[in-house]
Amino acid sequence: MGWFDAPDYEFAREVLQRGTAAIFLVAFLSSLGQFRVLVGEHGLIPRAARPLRIRRLRAASRRRARPTLFRHWYSDRLLVAVCVAGVVLAASVVVGIPQAGPPWVPLLVFLVLWLLYMSIVNAGGTFYGFGWEMLLLEAGFTVGFLGSHQVPPPTPVLLLVAWLVFRLEFGAGMIKMRGGSEWRDLTALYYHHETQPMPNPLSRQAHLLPKWMHRGEVLGNHVAQLVVPFFLFAPAPVADVAAMIVILTQLWLIITGNFAWLNWLTVVLAFSRVSDPIAHAVVPAIPERWTDATTSPVWWIVVVGAASALLVVLSWWPLRNLFSRRQLMNASFNRWQLANAYGAFGTVTRERIEVVIEATLDEDPREATWQEYAFKGKPGDVRRIPRQWAPYHLRLDWLMWFLPLGSVHEDWLYALLGKLLEADAATLRMLRHTPFGSVRPRFVRVRTYRYRFSTRAELRSSGDRWVRESVRVEIGPAALRDE
Incomplete structure (x- = not known):
C-alpha cells in the first residue's frame, strides 16, 4: 500500500529502534545501580517500609494510579530481575536480533521494555520525576510499531515520531517564551552554562564565550525550537534539513552539558525525518537502498493503524496544552504516559x-x-x-x-x-x-x-x-x- 509504506526510511528505522533501545539499556543500568539505594528496601525513601506512593507529574488526569509491577509488593530482588530483563531485551534490539524476525517480534520487545521501565518510573517517586523518563516511555511505545526488516517502515509511525519531536522542541520553545525575560532579551546563556544542573568538561569554556555569541545561541535556539519543527512535516528534502538542524542543536547541548539522555534521545528521534537518499548523500557509507521488503500485509496495517489512531486521539490534550497560557511542562495526560507534554528551563537561575x-x-x-x-x-x-x-x-x-x-x-x-x-x-x-x-x-x-x-x-x-x-x-x- 503506497501511502502506508515508506521504503526510503530504512536507515531512519535502524537509528530509531537501535538508538531508543540503547537509551533503554542505559536507563535500566542506571536503575540497577541506583534504585535500591534511593528507593529500595533500605533506601532513602524505602518502598518496603510503607504503602507504595507514586509521585505523579502534573497531569490533567490524576484519579487513577499509574501502573507498576511494584504496586502491591516490592523487593530489591524483583527490582533487579526487572532491570536485568530490561538490559537483555534492550541489548537484543541494539544488536538487531528481534528486527530479523516477523514485525510483531520487535513490537513485542518494545512493549515489554515500555511496561518494565514504566513500572520502575512509577515506583521511583521523586527520584524519577524527570521529563526524559516519560519521553523514553513514549518513544519506546511508538518505535515498536516500526516493525522488522520483513516490512517497510510505516509512514504513520514515522510521522508520529516526528510529532513527538515537534512537541518536545516546540513545547520547550513556548515554555521559554512564556517564562523568564532572559529568553526574550536573549541573555539566558549569560548564565545557563554556569548554573545548569550538572556542568560537563566544556561547560566552562562555553560560559566564557563572548556575550554576543551567547545572544546568538539563544536566537538560534528560538529558531530551532519555534520555527524549524514545523518543517519536519514538509516533503523531502525540506524535512531532512529540519531534522539535521534539530540534530545539530542537540549535539551542541550534548557537548556543553549533562542532561541525562534528553538530548541523546532527541537526536535519535529526529532521524525519523532523514530519508535514505539524503543520509547516503551526507555519509556515502550509508546504503541508499537497504532491503527488498514487499508491501506490508493487511494484518500489520490494521495493527499499526489502530495504534496510530490511538496516539492521534491522545494527542489532543498535548496539542491544546501547547497553545495554552497556562502551558504545562513535562506533563502526562493519561496513566500510560503516552502523548505527553514536554519542555525545560522556562527560567534560568542567575547564580549557582x-x-x-x-x-x-x-x-x-x-x-x-x-x-x-x-x-x-x-x-x-x-x-x-x-x-x-x-x-x-x-x-x-x-x-x-x-x-x-x-x-x-x-x-x-x-x-x-x-x-x-x-x-x-x-x-x-x-x-x-x-x-x-x-x-x-x-x-x-x-x-x-x-x-x-x-x-x-x-x-x-x-x-x-x-x-x-x-x-x-x-x-x-x-x-x-x-x-
Missing part, C-alpha cells in the same frame, strides 16, 4: 548555589575540623574538571541541584544524612569521595556555597575552575542521637 555536606570525627562540633563529601557529578572541589556523565543519569546529584531552588529540608536529604552518619556502604558508593572511608563520622552538617566559573586569569593564577563563597549553614551539626 551548591549544597555541600560536611562531616567531622571531633567530639565538639564548635571546634571541629569539617571535611566534605564529594559527589560524582555535581560541583564540589573547585579544582576538579566536571566529568561527562550523560546519557547516564546521576539521580542523587540532580536532586541536590534542585534543593536551593526550593527548601533544603527534604525528607530524602535527612535520610541521606542518616545514612552518612551510619557510614552505610551502599550509600557511600553513590559518592565519589568520603572523608573518612567506612568510619562513622561524629557529626554531619549541610552548608550552602555560591559558585561561579573562574575567569581565564583566575584559572592561570590559582588553578581553580570554580570560585566559591560560603553562604550559610543550613542543617546541623547533627548526630545519630538527634531527633
Whole structure:
C-alpha cells in the first residue's frame, strides 16, 4: 500500500529502534545501580517500609494510579530481575536480533521494555520525576510499531515520531517564551552554562564565550525550537534539513552539558525525518537502498493503524496544552504516559548555589575540623574538571541541584544524612569521595556555597575552575542521637 509504506526510511528505522533501545539499556543500568539505594528496601525513601506512593507529574488526569509491577509488593530482588530483563531485551534490539524476525517480534520487545521501565518510573517517586523518563516511555511505545526488516517502515509511525519531536522542541520553545525575560532579551546563556544542573568538561569554556555569541545561541535556539519543527512535516528534502538542524542543536547541548539522555534521545528521534537518499548523500557509507521488503500485509496495517489512531486521539490534550497560557511542562495526560507534554528551563537561575555536606570525627562540633563529601557529578572541589556523565543519569546529584531552588529540608536529604552518619556502604558508593572511608563520622552538617566559573586569569593564577563563597549553614551539626 503506497501511502502506508515508506521504503526510503530504512536507515531512519535502524537509528530509531537501535538508538531508543540503547537509551533503554542505559536507563535500566542506571536503575540497577541506583534504585535500591534511593528507593529500595533500605533506601532513602524505602518502598518496603510503607504503602507504595507514586509521585505523579502534573497531569490533567490524576484519579487513577499509574501502573507498576511494584504496586502491591516490592523487593530489591524483583527490582533487579526487572532491570536485568530490561538490559537483555534492550541489548537484543541494539544488536538487531528481534528486527530479523516477523514485525510483531520487535513490537513485542518494545512493549515489554515500555511496561518494565514504566513500572520502575512509577515506583521511583521523586527520584524519577524527570521529563526524559516519560519521553523514553513514549518513544519506546511508538518505535515498536516500526516493525522488522520483513516490512517497510510505516509512514504513520514515522510521522508520529516526528510529532513527538515537534512537541518536545516546540513545547520547550513556548515554555521559554512564556517564562523568564532572559529568553526574550536573549541573555539566558549569560548564565545557563554556569548554573545548569550538572556542568560537563566544556561547560566552562562555553560560559566564557563572548556575550554576543551567547545572544546568538539563544536566537538560534528560538529558531530551532519555534520555527524549524514545523518543517519536519514538509516533503523531502525540506524535512531532512529540519531534522539535521534539530540534530545539530542537540549535539551542541550534548557537548556543553549533562542532561541525562534528553538530548541523546532527541537526536535519535529526529532521524525519523532523514530519508535514505539524503543520509547516503551526507555519509556515502550509508546504503541508499537497504532491503527488498514487499508491501506490508493487511494484518500489520490494521495493527499499526489502530495504534496510530490511538496516539492521534491522545494527542489532543498535548496539542491544546501547547497553545495554552497556562502551558504545562513535562506533563502526562493519561496513566500510560503516552502523548505527553514536554519542555525545560522556562527560567534560568542567575547564580549557582551548591549544597555541600560536611562531616567531622571531633567530639565538639564548635571546634571541629569539617571535611566534605564529594559527589560524582555535581560541583564540589573547585579544582576538579566536571566529568561527562550523560546519557547516564546521576539521580542523587540532580536532586541536590534542585534543593536551593526550593527548601533544603527534604525528607530524602535527612535520610541521606542518616545514612552518612551510619557510614552505610551502599550509600557511600553513590559518592565519589568520603572523608573518612567506612568510619562513622561524629557529626554531619549541610552548608550552602555560591559558585561561579573562574575567569581565564583566575584559572592561570590559582588553578581553580570554580570560585566559591560560603553562604550559610543550613542543617546541623547533627548526630545519630538527634531527633
